[in-house]
Amino acid sequence: MEMNVETAVRICPTSYPNRDLVCVQSDVYNNTIKLGNLQSIPVQHALPFDCTQNTLYATIVTPLMNYYFEGCDVSILTYGQSGTGKSYTLLGPTLNCALSEKEHGVIPRFLRQMFGNINQDTDKHFLIHVAWTQICGENVFDLLGSGSVECSNVSDAFELLKLGMSNIIGNYAHTLFTITLEQQYFLDGTVQHKISTASFIDLASSDKIVVVDNNGLTQYLPTDIGLLTLHKCIWMLSEMCTYNPNLIPYNQSALTMLLKDSFGGRAKTLLICCVSPLVNDYMETLSALQFLQRAQLVRNYVTVNSYTTYETYENADLFGLQFATNQLFKLVSNAENLFKNLLGTGTINKSQMEQISDWLMLKQECQECISESSEPHRSLDIIEEEIEDRCKSEGSESESDIQNLVQLMNNFRVKTDNLVSHVSDSVNTPKESKNSQYNEYHLKGARGRRASIHSANDFSPLLNYNTNSTDTPKPEGELNTQQKEKLIKQVNADIEGYEKQIQELLLTMNVKEKLMQQLLKHKQTKVNVRKKLKQKCLKLQNDQNIAQNKLKQAKTINNHLLESKLDFEISELSKKINETEFIKSIAEDDSKTITELEGSLNSSRKQLEKLRKCLRRKEKCKLELENDLKHSKKFTKAVVSKKPNSSFNSREITFSEDFEDIKHEIKELRRTRDRLLEQRYKLDTKSHSKKLLNDVEEQLLLQYEEAIEVIDLAIEYKNQKICGLIEIPNKDESIYKLLMQQFHKLNTDEILVLLRKYYQKVIELRSSTKKLEQQVVHTESQNENLLRQIQNLSLVLQRVRSEAERRVLSLEQQHDHKLQLIMHHLSQEGGGDDKQIMSRMVERSKQTALALQVAQGRNKQMNKGSLIARFTRYARQETVPQQLSTALTPSQAKVTRQKNKLIIQQSSK
Ligand SMILES: Nc1ncnc2c1ncn2[C@@H]1O[C@H](COP(=O)(O)OP(=O)(O)OP(=O)(O)O)[C@@H](O)[C@H]1O
CATH class of the missing domain: 3.40.850.10 (Kinesin motor domain)
Incomplete structure (x- = not known):
């Protein structure tokens, strides 16, 4: 166009x-x-x-x-x-x-x-x-x-x-x-x-x-x-x-x-x-x-x-996710039916019953979370878009909703999987002994099933052994080494289960907290939405009443055409009223949900506390078992070494026991590392949420980092030891040799003191590195500030320069003006002799030029900046268009006077 x-x-x-x-x-x-x-x-x-x-x-x-x-x-x-x-x-x-x-x-x-x-x-x-x-x-x-x-x-x-x-x-x-x-x-x-x-x-x-x-x-x-x-x-x-x-x-x-x-x-x-x-x-x-x-x-x-x-929407994956979610929902509801039927048959024992009721509660909880985190917000967002401003964060929120959804579904799938197989197995073998149930359980574990949900009866031998347990009697007689090892394995699995449950619970609590925040955030918007929707409903109902009255009138005068038209109108209006009511119901007041969520969060907190208590109890129990096992192993070794004909066997036993010991140590180390990671994560989240850490917390953070690294190294070392990959350092290295000789002389306490010193040294180094990094960031920001100042200064310089240029230009104009006046004055003074006028003018202009030179010379001494400005201006004249450059060249201009005005006219070539 x-x-x-x-x-x-x-x-x-x-x-x-x-x-x-x-x-x-x-x-x-x-x-x-x-x-x-x-x-x-x-x-x-x-x-x-x-x-x-x-x-x-x-x-x-x-x-x-x-x-x-x-x-x-x-x-x-x-x-x-x-x-x-x-x-x-x-x-x-x-x-x-x-x-x-x-x-x-x-x-x-x-x-x-x-x-x-x-x-x-x-x-x-x-x-x-x-x-x-x-x-x-x-x-x-x-x-x-x-x-x-x-x-x-x-x-x-x-x-x-x-x-x-x-x-x-x-x-x-x-x-x-x-x-x-x-x-x-x-x-x-x-x-x-x-x-x-x-x-x-x-x-x-x-x-x-x-x-x-x-x-x-x-x-x-x-x-x-x-x-x-x-x-x-x-x-x-x-x-x-x-x-x-x-x-x-x-x-x-x-x-x-x-x-x-x-x-x-x-x-x-x-x-x-x-x-x-x-x-x-x-x-x-x-x-x-x-x-x-x-x-x-x-x-x-x-x-x-x-x-x-020709592409479709960027987030086409969303449909795939939705499909998968629907499938999972179907699976979950099938499982739910199965469990309900099983509960009805009465073929399951008390602990299985507890598990199923736990599962059903969890399912209910998940469903609440999912429905709160996805559906209502999505539909509400649409309403908000219609009435309020389009919300920028919508994308990221829905993204996090989907992430939560996927995470919840994954956890849920694992639990369902585990429980279904467990229940079906136990239903198939109802008359088997406790021990065979236990074996089944561990066979399942070997097939990769998750072992996070356990009933008290699953681990009866262990709990029987646990002296703190009040609900189970002590076993009769002593357990042998093999049984103890099995028990430790069970305890380990149990601990893992508790840890996973704690993690999941923390995750759910996190989701709930986020939900609560979102609900609180949207509360006012929902109130507005409801108000508007209520008004809309009233208006629609009013319209419907009017239409119904008209319909009555149309019926009395037998106007069938109008009747059918009004019928249609009334049905459309009632549809609209239903839709609006439905949308209004979505935007219902959240106060109840928020209170429910708060209650649920509190119960989750209590549950968390319970789980932590259980975990501590199991850990204590494990420690006792391990100590016990060590003693009995020492005792067995001593007995075996006394037997003359069993040297080969004893070596084999010792090796396998060592091997088991290392594996066990690795597990221990991993657990300690996980605990340290959890502590570090807490401090990390605190510093990320812009809460400043105090000095003690900063120091703690560094200590956690170092300790985690050390534990990682230890795990690696032990792993290598199991695989026989330990590199034996070249003992000829004189410093190493010297050090080792000295170390050998140290007792355990001295080695501990030495290690502590090393540890502190490393922490100090970490701390100074961190400080240096912070200093670098600070210096960089200072640099940026300086650059900004330079920019501002150059702006000011530019302004001063253009001001100076303007002044110079006006001085030149004044000078020209004065020159003209002089010419005029001289022409009147001299009585019209052109040559005389010219010579006087040249003389005067020489004087003026001389005066200007003197002034410029002074300027040179006084103000270097203005000289640079002048220089720049002339240097830039290349870019000045032809008209201006020619207009400013005095030799090509003709000056005439009209009334009070002086006109500079460009001479034609
Ligand atoms: N039409 C108008 N009605 C009321 N006030 C006006 C109007 N036009 C200008 N003014 C007032 O005159 C003053 C100068 O206006 P403004 O700063 O917009 O001018 P300008 O052309 O941008 O000036 P400059 O080029 O110097 O920046 C301001 O106080 C402005 O509020």
């Missing part, structure tokens, strides 16, 4: 009461701006004199929103003299955007309208990014500090606006605010994508110089390099027929490079010219309107940025 750049003129309100001082008028009906009594400039939108922010937005910006959502880029620029309301038009009067919505400028209004549209469109997926830059000469600064920032609602966007505003430095810079909108939706089995950018450019005002071109036309050209290049580009674009588009000098300034798409590009562009109506500002207003006249001749090629892909 080929379209001209759209233009609008806004006249800045003035406090001057005297109408004679006003020379600009807006003819809203004919869309013209009247300048004095002479000129009438046609524009696309001549805004009324007292145009409010709302009128401006509704008349000229709202239509651009349609282009934007269609996938076209849009650009809105403000241009004009300083203080005429450019920033006011784009942003509003103050830094605090939220202060008064009535005064909000184009950008905040655009953001609100855009998010409003997005919230109404539930069929599409939207992604929004904003960016804000400041262009200072040739430098571009990021006002948000992190490039393009994703934002999901109006308040986020307003926060970013405030942040950017607080980072704007000075008045002499252009700013560019962009909102990028990405849309995705399904259409006929394909995914449609649209990407459009809305750019809002506040063009800074700039000093002007007067130039008369070859055709004798006066031009007021800005001194700012960006604006000057923009003028040049627009000038060339407006005379497109005579220019090759490739010759447009966009790349001569940063500003024009950034605005390439807005003039002669693919964007739909609106240029708002802000002008002052005062006579004093006549020339500036004229210059702005001339620029606007040129700009509205520029043609853009507005295009829709869209493409199609």
Whole structure:
């Protein structure tokens, strides 16, 4: 679509009461701006004199929103003299955007309208990014500090606006605010994508110089390099027929490079010219309107940025997961039926009954967790989307829901599997002895079944042995070594089971806690949702009553057509009422659920305490058994060694016993490591949740880390020992040899002291490494701060430099002016002799030049910085377009005088 750049003129309100001082008028009906009594400039939108922010937005910006959502880029620029309301038009009067919505400028209004549209469109997926830059000469600064920032609602966007505003430095810079909108939706089995950018450019005002071109036309050209290049580009674009588009000098300034798409590009562009109506500002207003006249001749090629892909939704795996979950649900409900039937038959013993009831309770608990964590929230999210802002965190929440779901289902599957096989086995062999049950159990263990749920009777020999146990009698007579070993194995399995149960319980508690947090978070939203839904229900019921009354009337007058129509309407309304009631029921008050969850959490805590107690008891029992076993082994060894004919056998026994011992030690080490890991994990989570660790905790964390590493090493060593892979160090190494000799002399206590010292040394080393790392991070952040300061300083330098350039330019102009006055004075003094005048003039100008040289010399000594600035300016002249460079060359200019004005005219070649 080929379209001209759209233009609008806004006249800045003035406090001057005297109408004679006003020379600009807006003819809203004919869309013209009247300048004095002479000129009438046609524009696309001549805004009324007292145009409010709302009128401006509704008349000229709202239509651009349609282009934007269609996938076209849009650009809105403000241009004009300083203080005429450019920033006011784009942003509003103050830094605090939220202060008064009535005064909000184009950008905040655009953001609100855009998010409003997005919230109404539930069929599409939207992604929004904003960016804000400041262009200072040739430098571009990021006002948000992190490039393009994703934002999901109006308040986020307003926060970013405030942040950017607080980072704007000075008045002499252009700013560019962009909102990028990405849309995705399904259409006929394909995914449609649209990407459009809305750019809002506040063009800074700039000093002007007067130039008369070859055709004798006066031009007021800005001194700012960006604006000057923009003028040049627009000038060339407006005379497109005579220019090759490739010759447009966009790349001569940063500003024009950034605005390439807005003039002669693919964007739909609106240029708002802000002008002052005062006579004093006549020339500036004229210059702005001339620029606007040129700009509205520029043609853009507005295009829709869209493409199609043929993929399905990224999270297609979700369907697979859902399927698997459904299957698992079916399995679980089958198992439930089986257990219920078994309970009914009465063929199972008391402990099995307890197990089944435990299982059923757990299943109930899981189901509650799953239904709380997935279904209601998902449907509620949808309602919230319709009524409230689209929630950014929705994706991550549903992700974690799925993770929880999968984890719960896995735990559940293992438990079900275990229990089903256990129950079915015991049902098949109801008359077997306790011992055979126990053997079965361990055979199952060997097939890889999980051994986390045990009844007290499963381990009767062990519990019989446990002196602390009150519910089981002590065994009659002593147990032999083999029995003791078996018992230890059982205890180990039992301990593992308890540990796993504790872990699972912790996990469930974690899920419950998260659920509670989510419920509390959504509580207020649900209240709002319910209120709105209640209103909706009432309205629907009202409509239904009206329709029923009409139906009665229709029946009395026998209007069958109306009757069937009303019947249909009533049934539709009742459907809608049911649906709304259903949605309302989903958004039911959570207080009850929260209390239930709290209760459940408390009971879980109690259960956890119980399990920990059991675990401690088992560990104690195991220790006793192990000690006992050691003693009896020593005793057996002693007896065996006394038998002369059994040396071979005794070696074999010792080896296998050693082997078993090492394995057992490894298990022990692993358990200790797990406990240490748990402790470390607690401290880790504390530090990750941004709670600072105190010194003691920091020290503890380091100690845990070191201890875990040492235990890992020990496990590795023992594993190697079992496999016969121990590397025997080269004993010839003198230091090693020396050390070993010394170590051999040490007794156990001394070795322990030595080890402790080593351990402390390592902890100290770890601590200092950590401190060093923290220092590095700190230094890096300091570095970043310094870099930011350098950036700020260079910005200030740039400003000072352009100020200096401006001053030099005005000094030059003053100098020229004085020169002209001198000429005039001399011509009057000398009585018209041209030669004499010339020679006097040359003499004076020599004097002036000399004076300037002296001044410059002084300057050189006084201010090196301004000299550098001067140098940079001349060095940069290469990039200044031809018009300006020629306009500034005195030798090619002709100076004439009209009334009180001096005009520098470019001499034609
Ligand atoms: N139409 C308007 N209605 C009310 N106040 C206005 C209007 N236009 C400008 N102002 C006020 O005039 C002052 C100057 O406006 P603003 O800062 O927007 O000008 P500007 O063109 O951006 O100036 P500069 O180029 O120096 O940054 C502000 O206090 C602003 O609130």
